Amino acid sequence: MSLAPTEKLTVKVAGYVAEAKDVVLLELRDVHDGVLPRFEPGAHIEMHLPNGLIRHYSLLNDSRETDRYVVAVGRAADGRGGSDYVHQRLAQGAQFQIGAPRNNFPLDPQAESYLFIAGGIGITPIMSMIRWCCANGRAWRLVYAARSRQRAALYEDIRLLGGANVHWHFDDERGGHLQAGDFVRDLGRGEQIYCCGPQPLMQAVQAACAGHHDGIAHFEWFSAPDTEARPAESGAFEIQLRRSGVSFMVPPDKSILEVLEENGFSIPFSCREGTCRTCETGVCSGTPEHFDYVLSAEERAAGKSMMVCVSRTSDPVLCLDL
Incomplete structure (x- = not known):
């Protein structure tokens, strides 16, 4: 199945569970249980919420699945209302429209290996990439930072996919924020970086990549960097x-x-x-x-x-x- 860029699909919330502290997991299926448009790792969907807001959430399930989309929504204390609505008003059985999957954060399938760096809810676009690597026998490692173990979304899923490939960093246990530059300096030959998370983490990875060639690092921004000239x-x-x-x-x-x-x-x-x-x-x-x-x-x-x-x-x- 495919949708034109302007077409919408009506989906239902087939599953709604608390995944971590202030994070809920939504399983979305076609309202008639039909086949959903295919997507590539790193893709997101545009959700037209019942309250009129339009919000974008990354698809975190296996990109080979065509019967469901899975997204995780972190509650943003200073957000614009979308995450509050999902956490407080949305429930299993709810219906709304979505757009076709779009990908501003595509995974390069030709890379020799992958270093994924995620912070908090920034793990969501990374998850479909990790699943792709596992399915295709590709080398990967993940650096995942969160304020605490209780706030680490998809913790058990990540452990099952490849716990030995993961460096966990929990601020409350380590006594401070992740020093992302340490991992970038240890970059392997042919390894590409995919990073998503809070601005300070993203900017630290950007700065650490300054000595590497262009195109080695890829970023998914949830908000515009504060330091950018407007x-x-x-x-x-x-x-x-x-x-x-x-x-x-x-x-x-x-x-x-x-x-x-x-x-x-x-x-x-x-x-x-x-x-x-x-x-x-x-x-x-x-x-x-x-x-x-x-x-x-x-x-x-x-x-x-x-x-x-x-x-x-x-x-x-x-x-x-x-």
């Missing part, structure tokens, strides 16, 4: 909407998304930070300045689409497929 410093420009036949000015202190919303356009969005790809919009003409964290280098160079929540242009006019 695009609000860019100047004003005009957007033309080809299909709608209208145009608007985008001032320096507003995003394209905000201007569209102010003028009555309903554009799907989730993060407003360029990390989820929900607001991706086609570009008809003009050169986008990309400030997102999801497009590949090839997609950026092609300039055929952009994330209107953060990306801009230095051209006087940008024409969008809206």
